[in-house]
Amino acid sequence: MRKAFTLAEVxxxxxxxxxxxALTMPALIAxxxxxxxxxxxxxxxxxxxxxxxxxxxDNGDYDTWDTTLSASDYVDKYWLPYFKVMKVxxxxxxxxxxxxxxxxxxxxxxxxxxxxIVTNRKTFVTTDGTLYSIWTIDGILGPSDDxxxxxxxxxxxxxxxxxxxxxxRVAGKxxxxxxxxxxxxx
Numbered sequence: 757m758r759k760a761f762t763l764a765e766v767x768x769x770x771x772x773x774x775x776x777x778a779l780t781m782p783a784l785i786a787x788x789x790x791x792x793x794x795x796x797x798x799x800x801x802x803x804x805x806x807x808x809x810x811x812x813x814d815n816g817d818y819d820t821w822d823t824t825l826s827a828s829d830y831v832d833k834y835w836l837p838y839f840k841v842m843k844v845x846x847x848x849x850x851x852x853x854x855x856x857x858x859x860x861x862x863x864x865x866x867x868x869x870x871x872x873i874v875t876n877r878k879t880f881v882t883t884d885g886t887l888y889s890i891w892t893i894d895g896i897l898g899p900s901d902d903x904x905x906x907x908x909x910x911x912x913x914x915x916x917x918x919x920x921x922x923x924x925r926v927a928g929k930x931x932x933x934x935x936x937x938x939x940x941x942x
Contacts, residue, residue: 793907800905848871860915885908903923906919
């Protein structure tokens with residue numbers, strides 16, 4: 757007589773495996789998505805710092821850049837040539853967003869930060885699908901570039917800290933995440 761598993765035993769085993777998989781898959785997916793975000797954020801950080809350094813080679817030290825230029829002219833001169841730009845957005849709709857202030861605060865409430873403000877900000881999308889919105893702030897600590905980045909362009913969730921991040925230039929350190937060691941100027 758041959759020994760074998762009964763159909764009931766096989767089905768129970770498969771059921772247990774299914775339950776364990778159902779319990780662990782969300783955690784594995786969340787961990788994977790977090791790692792993807794971290795990798796994209798590191799890439800953006802590197803691209804921003806490389807763009808700034810290349811611009812300094814061509815245009816002199818960052819502290820000497822002409823912040824009296826219009827936002828559009830400033831970004832056109834000091835930043836845009838150092839990115840692989842797919843398109844420049846003149847409106848939030850051109851950027852693929854359904855409203856001008858599409859971002860969500862970490863607590864889930866609507867944020868007031870606009871994607872495009874033609875008078876003081878230049879917004880563009882790079883070939884890797886990342887949106888950059890750069891503007892100059894001439895504040896109490898001197899000129900500073902404030903850069904909003906949406907890692908996945910206009911795709912959801914458009915939430916600060918998940919796929920939308922803010923960077924700024926910190927004297928002597930390059931481009932860092934906003935509020936790294938400076939007060940929020942916005």
